[in-house]
Amino acid sequence: MANIFGTDEDDSIPGTPTSDRIRALDGDDTVLGEGGDDTLEGNQGLDLLLGGDGADSLLGGADNDTLVGNNGRDLAFGGVGDDCIRGGLGNDNLLGEDGNDTLFGDAGDDLVSGNKGFDIVTGGTGNDSIRGGEDDDSLFGNADDDYLYGDTGKDSLSGDRGSDQLFGDDGEDFLTGGDGEDSLFGGADNDILNGDFGNDQIFGGKGNDTAFGGNSSDTIQGNEGNDSLFGNEDNDFIFGGKGNDTIDGGFGDDSLSGGLGDDSILGSFGNDNLLGAENNDTLFGGEGTDTLTGGSGSDFFVLGAGAGSLSIITDYDDAQDFIGLPSNLSFGDLQVQQGNGLNRRDTIVSIGGKILAIFVDNPSSLITVDDFVDTGISPTPTPTPTPTPTPTPTPTPTPTPTPTPSSTPTPTPTPTPTPTPSSTPTPTPTPTSASASTATPTPTPTPTPTSTATPTPTPTTSRLVPPPQISPPATLPLSGISDLELLWPMPGQTPGIGISPLIPNPSSNPPSLWP
Template identity: 30%
Template sequence: MTDIYAPTSHDSINLVELELYHLLMNYRATEGLAAVPLSVGLSATAGRHAVDTHDNIWAQNVTLPEGANLHSWSDAYYYSDHRDPTVMWDAPSRIGSSYTDSGYEISAAGFATIEAALSGWQGSPGHNSVIMNEGSWSSATWNAIGVGVIQSDDPSLEYNGRIYHVWFGQQTDPSGVPIIEGTTGDDDFVATSFADIIQADLGNDTIDAGAGDDMIDGGSGSDSMDGGAGDDTVTYENAASGAMRLSLGGTAGVGGQSDGDVLTNIEHAIGSNFADTIIGSTLANTLNGLGGADLIFGNDGADTIDGGDGDDALVGGGGADNLIGGAGIDTARYAGSAAVTINLATNTATGGEAEGDTFSGIENLVGSQNADILTGDANANRFEGLGGDDVFQGGLGADTMIGHLGIDTADYSDSASAIEVGIHRTGVGGTADGDVLIYMERIIGSAFGDDLVGGGTAPIIEGAGGNDTIIDYGGAATIMGGDGDDTINAGTGADSIDGGAGIDTVRYANTSAVQIDLAAGTGSGFAAEGDIFVNVENVVGSNAGDTLTGDDQANRLEGLYGEDTIKGGLGNDVLLGGGNADTFVFDAAGFGRDLILDWQDNYDKIDLRGSGLTHASFTEVDTAQGVRLDYFNGVSTDAIHLFGASLSPSDIDSSDFLV
């Protein structure tokens, strides 16, 4: 016995039943009647009724009561005098199908072929009127149909085991259409003019889906699938193994279940649970990779691409595409595009193939060969700029930014707090936290006090706002401190250093002797060789014998160790020689009121040789910090204030001066 209140293998439509359906529709068309869509509920009803007739009545040798006919079920008899029509009408809902309205059935038995069964109905006025909406059925409009056929050709059974049930209904089935199933052989499918679900099996099948928005599963074998009119989808979600390469452009598939498949007039594709390559057409495609690390190309058209599970790479191509990464670490790629501007945080994109694109679940971006602007979100993003002068703004999250060719920029101007970041090191703080920069030529800091490390492959460093510390590890760097009191640790190479606003300092502590002239804006010697300066107020020299020269601003010049020569120039300067015997040069009147904070009596010298002054030109004033040497230049009083513990005017004599 077969349970007809549970799904059976005949709930779907097989190819024989599909052929009978076409015969019925073609017959209706001879009178100009419209085709009727297959119903999943009525197909289940027809299929289970055929199974019930064959398995539960004929195979069990059940004798029906007198007057009962083929419309009978094993548990509900239908009589020729129609004494209880609800046995027929209510059958779809009684067996639990999705069809909730009344159903009307025509049946035949014993005919050897479906053509013979149709001929039998055509010769019966009562049956023919149902098919053709004639007589008492003229006011009915059929909006649903189901077909059930069993041809067991078993001579031991009544009617040789051949039963044909067709159900009609006026309600459109809210649950849609049934699955049309193939066989293990090489099948020819000709689907309906409505939306169909086609499930082929083994064999090299030929599928003509016809009109309607169809769903096609070619199964195994080298299949030819033509979606026909409508928005059609091919699916490989049931593939058992193997990654595949699938194209909607008519090129034969390679690998997995798609091997040898040729797709025509198919707009959408669903991949397998393996690592697939799916290539769309020039139309608006919907492409779903399902599982596996998929590579999906949308080509032209406004595509919707869903990578599904796995670490997928999505290439939307032309058109305003909707790129959905799904689970995994997913990448949107624009390698073949003109320049793009993409912001994952705001879900916006402009330029080139990115124009109008939207994103969901995308963690990584690969830009074009042109000048791109790529902005991340709060996730850990990975950006690759390829060619062009690209700008990266990673946002929150531990981001990896790879510039490749061009002058590429890591921009942290959006950070809400100070950062520490540089080439080949992991960033700390703000939007730089956890970031790694590779092949990055330019770094822009935040509005706060940052620690920025550049040089080498990152020769351009911009501190922006805040009191920044900038370290140049070598190469011809361009360093801009921006606003704030910045400290710039210069490296080797001919650097261009602009301190910007604020009181800015350039340091050469880790090099051999240097010569720095802020008035001329130039440097020479070891790490300072070829350096040029703008808006730099202070200098810290090396541990060797440096020559440091200020400008007409208030400078702080610090020699560290070594026998340094330090000239403040105009302005009220702060001078420090550091260890060893240092020389402080005052070669013109109007040198301001300078402080020498670490005067070492009997070691350090005051060089007046270019000024025409001598020791006698100064008035010595004893102060709490040391001795101040005052000189009236005719307009104002210049001063050299020597700071030293227990230093007094008597300690200062002509031996402390070079004249």
């Protein structure tokens, strides 16, 4: 192995075809590893380290450095300063260390960590493991199946393509799964989680979280805190967990459960199953044929008045529960009567021949005006809000710069003569009062209201039995990360996580990939 040293000037130092150790010393240096397994040390100054072929080790040192691994399985440490690090081909290990760093794994299965500072970390192609470290970081998985771990700080994590695993950990984080079947874990604090496309599994963790399922069949669990959970499209499983949660199934046939706390559950559109579980809950089926079960506590069942709204209430307790009417109805508009035939044990509530609700195993004599409350709620549910926009798109990696030859010494500059004192400037006249006058601000235009979704067709009025509960999807194993032992020890396999929307508090702690 050749040992090559630079000077304290700005050097351009090429390596040899074999394995070299090149130390640049001070100055703004360009170091080329060439062939072999090289060790390149930048030291002081703004350095450019190019690894070349082989498995190279690049050490940036102080100041703002650029490190490019190129071919082979490379190891790069940015050191102090705001560094730009690119892995190149091969399975690389990149560490930003101190400073606000930009790291790009490029091709291969890479392990990339920003460490301290406000970092931008991108995996590139391959199955990458990405860690933000301290402070507020932006993490992007890009292609394939990636593992993103925000660590501390307010982090933005975007899985992009592939089936990704995202862990926000501490801080108020923003997680977006992107394409593929993703697993999102908010961790501590108040997080925003967006599954986006694919059948995703979303866990809020501690804190008051906001979660959006996206465009497919998703499983969402709020866990602790007062959470806001939205299924959006397709058939979703949503479980609130602890805390006073707000749950909106959106479109599709959803299974919604509040868990502990005083929860508000809205089925919205589709044939939904709503379960309040414990405490005092509010249940509103919305459009479609919905099954409402309050559970224990004093529950509030809101009836829909749309053309396709029918609520089947399975456990109404006249002693402690109440019935809510939308803003366009009053008790005088209703017909309350005992059912007949298969519904002879049920109470039927209708208006103009259209059935609004069936109270299972409840005599009509117990359903009186005292049970009804005017809610002021719109007769049709409001569509699910659009989630917060996704984080800033993946930055384009800096292209590999061309090495520069040794710089020519700068000649000693000629001393500048002492300037002649300038005369006192004439005072600038006072500007007109146009900026000081109070201008009437232009009012912000009122946003156009969202159009109401088309209601589903009116159901038949024959005996309606609550539809069977939909079984939750099978447990999703979380793939482990191997062959990344160079910087940190890796576990062989991350434990799988069982999902059930009706069983609270799953194991949602991320595996320890970094000590």
